[in-house]
Amino acid sequence: MFAAVEQRDKPSLRGKPVIVGGVAGRGVVSTASYEARAFGAHSAMPMAQARRLCPPNTAYLSPRFPAYQRTSAVVMELLAGVSPLVEQVSIDEAFVDLAATDHDLSVAGITALSRRLKADIAAATGGVTGSIGAASSKLLAKIGSDLNKPDGLTVVAPGDELTTLHPMPVRRLGGVGPATEQRLHRARVRTVGELAAVPLEDLVDWFGTAHGHGLFRLARADDPRPVVSSRETKSVSAEETFDIDVTDPARLIHELDLLSARVAARLRRSGLTGRTVNIKVRHPDFTTVTRALTRDQPTDDGELIAAQARRLLAEIPTYGGIRLLGVGVSTLYDFAQDDLFTAAGEDPPTLDFPDDPTPFPPADSSTSPGLSAALATSPSAPAPSSGSASSPETSFSSGPSSVAPPALSGASLAAGPSSLATSSAAVRVWRPGQDVRHDEHGTGWVHGSGIGRVTVRFEGPNTPIGRVRTFFVDDPHLQAADPPDWVIPSSESEADRGPE
DNA sequence: TCTGGGGTCCTAGGACCC
DNA sequence: TCTGGGGTCCTAGGACCC
Numbered sequence: 117m118f119a120a121v122e123q124r125d126k127p128s129l130r131g132k133p134v135i136v137g138g139v140a141g142r143g144v145v146s147t148a149s150y151e152a153r154a155f156g157a158h159s160a161m162p163m164a165q166a167r168r169l170c171p172p173n174t175a176y177l178s179p180r181f182p183a184y185q186r187t188s189a190v191v192m193e194l195l196a197g198v199s200p201l202v203e204q205v206s207i208d209e210a211f212v213d214l215a216a217t218d219h220d221l222s223v224a225g226i227t228a229l230s231r232r233l234k235a236d237i238a239a240a241t242g243g244v245t246g247s248i249g250a251a252s253s254k255l256l257a258k259i260g261s262d263l264n265k266p267d268g269l270t271v272v273a274p275g276d277e278l279t280t281l282h283p284m285p286v287r288r289l290g291g292v293g294p295a296t297e298q299r300l301h302r303a304r305v306r307t308v309g310e311l312a313a314v315p316l317e318d319l320v321d322w323f324g325t326a327h328g329h330g331l332f333r334l335a336r337a338d339d340p341r342p343v344v345s346s347r348e349t350k351s352v353s354a355e356e357t358f359d360i361d362v363t364d365p366a367r368l369i370h371e372l373d374l375l376s377a378r379v380a381a382r383l384r385r386s387g388l389t390g391r392t393v394n395i396k397v398r399h400p401d402f403t404t405v406t407r408a409l410t411r412d413q414p415t416d417d418g419e420l421i422a423a424q425a426r427r428l429l430a431e432i433p434t435y436g437g438i439r440l441l442g443v444g445v446s447t448l449y450d451f452a453q454d455d456l457f458t459a460a461g462e463d464p465p466t467l468d469f470p471d472d473p474t475p476f477p478p479a480d481s482s483t484s485p486g487l488s489a490a491l492a493t494s495p496s497a498p499a500p501s502s503g504s505a506s507s508p509e510t511s512f513s514s515g516p517s518s519v520a521p522p523a524l525s526g527a528s529l530a531a532g533p534s535s536l537a538t539s540s541a542a543v544r545v546w547r548p549g550q551d552v553r554h555d556e557h558g559t560g561w562v563h564g565s566g567i568g569r570v571t572v573r574f575e576g577p578n579t580p581i582g583r584v585r586t587f588f589v590d591d592p593h594l595q596a597a598d599p600p601d602w603v604i605p606s607s608e609s610e611a612d613r614g615p616e
Numbered sequence: 617t618c619t620g621g622g623g624t625c626c627t628a629g630g631a632c633c634c
Numbered sequence: 635t636c637t638g639g640g641g642t643c644c645t646a647g648g649a650c651c652c
Contacts, residue, residue: 165617
């Protein structure tokens with residue numbers, strides 16, 4: 117599709133090999149025009165290899181996503197005119213549920229409708245053609261649309277599904293990629309028909325429950341997947357492959373910050389926040405590792421994301437250089453954090469420490485022996501347009517009590533003044549050994565801590581051995597009197613090592 | 617001049633909880 | 635002393651798709 121748009125917009129490219137993709141450095145081919153495919157170029161091929169294969173008159177172009185997006189929107193608009201139930205799969209693919217309409221669903225009727233639609237698409241896009249597959253399921257419709265590219269039209273009549281499907285190579289099935297294909301080939305299974313002869317137990321054995329059952333059904337054209345108009349976003353990420361492997365740690369941190377900012381901006385644009393920060397590192401030998409950390413509160417704040425990402429990166433050896441760096445956020449929530457809870461009529465799950473009449477030590481940092489910092493902020497309305505609805509980091513010291521908690525202050529500084537000023541929550545610091553609770557079990561001390569949570573170790577007349585419980589910032593047990601259910605640590609547990 | 621970028625889903629193990 | 639069962643959440647990695 118990218119190549120078709122380029123050839124539409126630049127007549128001189130028509131009839132010539134066109135390759136769209138990363139044209140420099142370590143780029144790969146996004147799309148090869150049919151003229152370029154004749155020389156062996158194809159999607160996902162390293163650009164360097166495509167250059168070796170294609171003749172000198174080949175055009176190598178960087179993608180112009182806005183142009184493709186405009187063309188895509190024109191097509192999607194036409195599809196919406198055909199049926200209210202359209203599932204856009206990508207920038208250039210969609211499923212249309214014709215059963216959600218009152219169209220004539222006979223083969224003749226669908227063929228006529230498809231012809232009209234193809235003509236409308238070509239006219240509305242200025243000559244970009246599309247291929248249509250029509251069938252009784254997504255599986256067959258998709259396979260049909262691939263059959264006579266470009267500008268193809270395939271209608272699989274009801275009843276013809278198996279005769280269409282079974283001669284095809286297994287690779288044609290959605291969900292069968294290089295790994296599954298290889299595995300099947302080793303088992304002498306090359307066609308869908310051969311796949312249909314494999315017992316379910318074998319498929320589950322080879323590919324696991326989900327994939328095994330999926331293959332078993334697809335091989336029988338048993339595909340009840342409905343057309344769904346919209347799906348919620350599960351993650352937002354950004355990554356970059358460097359032209360030359362990066363070794364300089366300062367440069368890596370800088371890149372991490374840039375990626376975090378990009379992710380945060382896209383989260384805000386979509387009205388999303390997320391709790392899990394992921395990083396991805398690809399080494400020069402192409403091995404790829406990921407690290408993730410789930411926060412207690414969702415955020416869309418680039419500084420906060422970057423702070424987490426830096427901690428995660430610190431776990432990974434980078435002295436050999438880094439080929440690719442990525443940052444992502446998942447465990448998403450639909451609204452900015454403040455909206456999330458006020459809209460639901462619930463209290464925000466953070467403690468409002470300044471007003472909190474807890475049995476804790478006094479919230480006076482100058483007199484409380486254990487409290488090393490208490491940054492209170494005035495409750496105020498969320499900033500109207502800043503998007504920084506995230507709360508400041510609520511963190512706990514885990515370092516030696518003689519030192520100001522470094523991770524802590526780093527995190528709260530990273531939250532930035534504007535973020536602090538717009539939040540109704542406070543940052544509170546606990547130090548190991550700090551006395552935080554007294555009850556019938558004895559006296560509880562901060563034993564360990566992490567972002568958003570703290571473990572308290574109890575000892576006293578009723579608890580001869582140390583008992584440990586983890587509290588979260590929003591845990592009512594931290595302030596309420598109702599008896600929590602105690603966790604009795606085993607002897608190996610860190611709980612018995614006691615406060616430092 | 618070897619191998620992009622943005623996603624989804626699944627699995628497996630461990631921690632934790634009741 | 636020889637250790638359940640079911641559930642959820644989290645993390646890491648892999649396959650796959652466009």
